[in-house]
Amino acid sequence: MEIGTGRIGSCSKEHQKIYQEWFNFADSDNDGRITGNDAIKFFGMSNLSRPDLKQVWATADSKRQGFLGFKEFVFAMQLVSLAQEGHQISHDLLNGDVDFENIKPPVMEGLDALIMRKKQSSKSSSLESNGSSSNQTSPASQWFSSKSSKKISLSSVTSIIDGLKRLYLQKLKPLEVTYHFNDFVSPLLTNSDFDAKPMVMLLGQYSTGKTTFIKHLLKTSYPGAHIGPEPTTDRFVVVMSGTDERSVPGNTIAVQADMPFSGLTTFGTAFLSKFECSQMPHPLLEHVTFVDTPGVLSGEKQRTQRAYDFTGVTSWFAAKCDLILLLFDPHKLDVSDEFKRVIYSLRGHDDKIRVVLNKADQVDTQQLMRVYGALMWSLGKVLNTPEVVRVYIGSFNDKPVNEAATGPIGKELFEKEQEDLLSDLKDIPKKACDRRINEFVKRARAAKIHAYIIAHLKKEMPAMIGKAKTQQRLIDNLEGEFGKVQRDHHLPPGDFPNVEHFKEILSGYNFDKFEKLKPKMIQAVDDMLGYDIPELLKTFRNPYD
Template sequence: MSSSHGYDNNDASAPAAAVAAGRSVDLSEDAAYNESVASNLRMYTAWFKEADADRDGRVGGKEAASFLQKSYLPRNVLGQIWTLSDTQQNGSLTFSQFCRALVLISKIQHGQIRISELSQQRDVDHDDDEADLAMPPPLLDGKNGVKAEDLDELCMRLGIVNLSQAHGGSTSIAAGSSPGMDNPDAKGGGSRSSILSDAGKKAKMSSKSVMSISDGLRQLYMKVIKPIEESCLFPNFHNPLLRDSDFGARPLVMLLGQYSTGKTTFVKTLLDGMTYPQAQIGPEPTTDRFVAVSYGVDEQAIPGNTLCVDRTQPFTGLTKFGSSFLNKFAGATCPAKALEQMTIIDTPGVLSGDKQRIERRYDFPGVVRWFAERSDLILLMFDPFKLDISDEFRRVISACSGHDDKIRVILNKANSVSAQHLMRVYGALMWSLSRVLRSPEVPRVYCGNFSSAHDGGPGDEENGPLLQKEKEALLADLYDVPRRHVGRRVNEYIKRIRTLRIHALLVSALRDAMPSMMGVEKKRQNLIDNLEDVFLDVQRKYNLPVGDFPDIEVFRESLRGIKDFKKFPRASNSTLKAIDDVLEVEVPALLTRFGNPFQ
């Protein structure tokens, strides 16, 4: 969808493509088709302006609820349509997203898709959006002569309990009324002129300056959280300070595995057969660096040092690993469709056997940990002939601890063994993983041949349908990453703030335990050696969950680098209240404001 609203009304590429393919073209039908598209665009433009009551160029949740419910579709169905249209979870719809919502309503009303099939529309390729615009517009109460009785009859024919029936009769829905929602403001999604404090306690941040959930989190961090982190020396113990680019970054998917398990080939599959610049594929260790593969109009390779000083990219924090790592880090861009929604991190093959004797010149597990904290999905790749978990691979998997919910396991080249051997291989893989992950929850394991070219194997005939379904399930999981991205970001944000609150209390307790003048160094060493007592005192005093406390040995090691504990600030009531307000008031209000208005 292009032009000023994301569409091109004068596109003549469809008949040209038909001629090129050797098909005959009825020019009269093509003219009617173009006229249908143009007519619908004019209609949708007028409806968009009508729905956009506050004239901010977007249709907010409350505005959408008031307009889209004229279709008389049930609220849960409109909620699914909202989710499929508000792809970036901004809490509002652009013109093209508004058109998508109208098209989905029309498809349901005209029987092109069933309500039970709505969730599958997430995976539909939208390259043919113009064809959707040519179909009849949706039937809305009061539009194009449509009456409430017509919609009642339509819903009855489709077997749908419509909004008017749910509220006791066939009553026309006037603009601004809200059947199906007693108080749409309380459910969020109001116009951008509303205040985030509409739900619950009064929030200080006005939605007038907030464009999305990510933008709201960024503003809260920069204004409230970042100054507290700086004063508490939080980056010395935990993660580095966040930058603006960290909040606007695309979802990250990281691939880990031993060499020659098919990581780079798998990336090629995701990119529809395209090979990113400098990609190398072979039976030996070929990928010798971390590569951030992202979208770009042109294919381009970017050196790691250049990538890490670009403040528009989320990789500036990698400079702490030094030049030895940056020389083994690179960026690559290519115009693959999948990269419009995510960035893929291809990694060096993990070494095993005698190759482990060659030490890397940088902190390999540390770099993996850095990416794991920021990744939306972590893929561990194995093949049936490389099930052993080497010492380096063990350290790499341990670096992903705390992010078990992100881990997926891929058993690649599963077609190279028979069904009987595949069963044994699967069991051996699960046993090996259980000794490393040390968790009762087993990660999802996908078996298949995830390569762009199909090379035959003994398992093809026996396991072909199973492996194909596994491949489709994995790709669906991957393509769903952008939809889950905002939720994951909020989750990581809340975890960080909870960690900051405990950190502030710990360093405050260390400061208060220090003497004024005599025996300062001796007391400092005593506190480091007996850090368990400090942790226990803080936990009991504030009744905090033990699981929220940091790793005591890591904290102890970081503490040794701090020479003067008097530099730590006291955890004042105002500081703790500011942190609690972000957790208990501001973030919930933000989620309410940009949530689904039909839920």
């Protein structure tokens, strides 16, 4: 079970030099990215048909970022070369025995003359400037560091993620700050939250194979990995890409501006002492980050109280993750009280959840059927969804399948299940941009509803006498107040927050100091959802659509 990432986009040093010169020429605004408009001008010199170029772009921009970096550009040029030789650009071709490193650069009609002309013009312009220089910074860096609220047009945005950052700063963040969204629902977003790699979180009881599963995918161990029959991973471990192998303590990683974990500081030192980041150079970790979690407690162990809000932490990671794997093994099918609380905390993220029945080769085929049925029954009681959750069955470790127990049919089943799970994991980087948009839209809708609730509570407060009594009455009847907000603004009831959690936070606030409803802010978020985001997606779609 292996995720290959190495061959594609690699080339010889001689070809890399050629591609670098081409990339610099095609990058019209020198921002290190080839956008759709750049591609239409440049790729047209290949004389390939529009359908072929559409397939080249879609394959090279597999993450749907709306632009090509240098590596993706090299890959696109290799695909153009293959298409010029008469190959059909398809998954079969990519999964075949193509020697990408030795593919010759494609024929680009008139390119050499254009590059020569550009060199000559830049040489003459540098002589004219007589050595004078001006410091230029990218538009993106200007509008993220500047305190100016001046609006930025889409022409200065070079990717979908950059566009979402801009929209967040201009339209969504002011609403969140005004109505204390960060205290009730989720901390304010930073640049690192937008730029973070896709994450996969593993949850399950102790000794269900969470750490072994990550080691199996990486084909190696990682700093801080411990495996044993009793609870060995007693902390949250984020396994991510780094220049060298090291473990970074939680307090350090939570205050690093380039890491998306600053929101975890709200869980206090007790949690941060049980959190660490394991960094190592690995091709898979360049695309995906894994979150290994402590074993969920069951039986007598549940009497031991954790020193931090375990359910709150898993809920925080669930909102950030692209995939959540719930691991079980044939001998640990019971869903304990703590596991129930954890699963309930994943509400709203049902589309991310996958179930893995691990170590399935420890029982024979007949027992496996019974185990599968028992697992589905246990999950049915806590997931409360009409759809059947996807369950992967297998033995996800480096040992050969125990054929004595499973037989040849079981071995074949496990191999197919492993391939299916591998395919799901392979799709994560490709779907990361779509997921980021989806989470952003969900957040915007949640912030709007939150603003309506806070403004409603402010409106219900008296002008002079009886403020304390009115505030307590509103808290006690919060569910009824939610109903009023829902009816007044025609909002879906399923989008409202958890009443008890909301009550708990409200008790620390003075309603009289809440802001009244600001229609202009609400309208700005509506415009963002109805016009800006669709326009952003349209701008960065496949240029050959």
